[in-house]
Amino acid sequence: xxxxxxxxxxxxxxxxxxxxxxxxxxxxxxxxxxxxxxxxxxxxxxxxxxxxxxxxxxxxxxxxxxxxxxxxxxxxxxxxxxxxxxxxxxxxxxxxxxxxxxxxxxxxxxxxxxxxxxxxxxxxxxxxxxxxxxxxxxxxxxxxxxxxxxxxxxxxxxxxxxxxxxxxxxxxxxxxxxxxx
Numbered sequence: 001x002x003x004x005x006x007x008x009x010x011x012x013x014x015x016x017x018x019x020x021x022x023x024x025x026x027x028x029x030x031x032x033x034x035x036x037x038x039x040x041x042x043x044x045x046x047x048x049x050x051x052x053x054x055x056x057x058x059x060x061x062x063x064x065x066x067x068x069x070x071x072x073x074x075x076x077x078x079x080x081x082x083x084x085x086x087x088x089x090x091x092x093x094x095x096x097x098x099x100x101x102x103x104x105x106x107x108x109x110x111x112x113x114x115x116x117x118x119x120x121x122x123x124x125x126x127x128x129x130x131x132x133x134x135x136x137x138x139x140x141x142x143x144x145x146x147x148x149x150x151x152x153x154x155x156x157x158x159x160x161x162x163x164x165x166x167x168x169x170x171x172x173x174x175x176x177x178x179x180x181x
Contacts, residue, residue, distance in 0.1 A: 001046060002083040003100035005039040009087035010096030013178070032084070032172055039083045043076035060144065067153055068143035074160045075136040081164035082107075082132060084171030088178070107131040135159045 009032075012018050021031050051068070054060035062068050086103060090096025108114070110124070111133025117125055128134045138156040142148030 001039060001042045002079050002086065003097065003104055005035060005042070005083045006086035006090065006100045007093055007096045009035050009083075009175075010090040011093040013087075013175070014092050018175075029172065032175060035087075036080050036084060036168070040076050040080045043079050044072055047072045047076065062144050063147040064143045067148070067150070068140065070157065071136070071139035071143050071153070074157050074164075075132075075139060078132045078136065078160040078164040078167075081167030081171065084175070085167040086171075088171040088174035091178075108133050110134075112137050129159075132160060132163050135163070 018031065024031075051060075051062075051072070055062065082104075086100040087096055090099050108131075110128050111117075111131030112120075112128065113133055117128055117134060117137075120128065135156040139153060139160065142153050142156065146152075
């Protein structure tokens with residue numbers, strides 16, 4: 001989802017769609033907000049689908065549904081921020097695709113998507129802290145099977161929120177500067 005939306009935003013910028021939208025009677029941030037909202041909704045939908053498959057077909061039992069809902073929403077927000085940043089870094093559709101796929105693959109592998117964090121060497125576990133995948137996994141695990149308390153969930157949820165805010169802000173600023181350049 002992240003790469004697809006980043007590529008589509010880079011494509012719209014390259015083809016001049018964003019420039020044409022700049023004459024519309026709405027602030028530029030609303031155009032970006034629309035794309036970000038679509039990415040956010042898609043991210044939530046994908047997570048809900050995967051959780052539904054886990055519960056209905058694989059017998060997964062969720063320890064804390066409200067906390068899982070919060071983890072899903074916050075993770076989707078963080079990855080929406082990552083999408084915005086990746087779209088800003090890619091000057092073209094191909095550039096955004098290459099940078100996006102490489103970054104997401106690296107972040108996923110580093111964050112525990114290939115090898116569980118507990119099996120990584122200590123230095124790699126420390127390095128994994130830069131990956132939003134690590135924090136999303138910890139948040140979802142905390143709600144599904146760890147039975148984490150709200151205090152224990154504060155760190156992964158806080159890091160995801162912070163990552164979303166920072167990435168959205170940097171991405172929006174860079175996109176605005178390149179739009180007017």
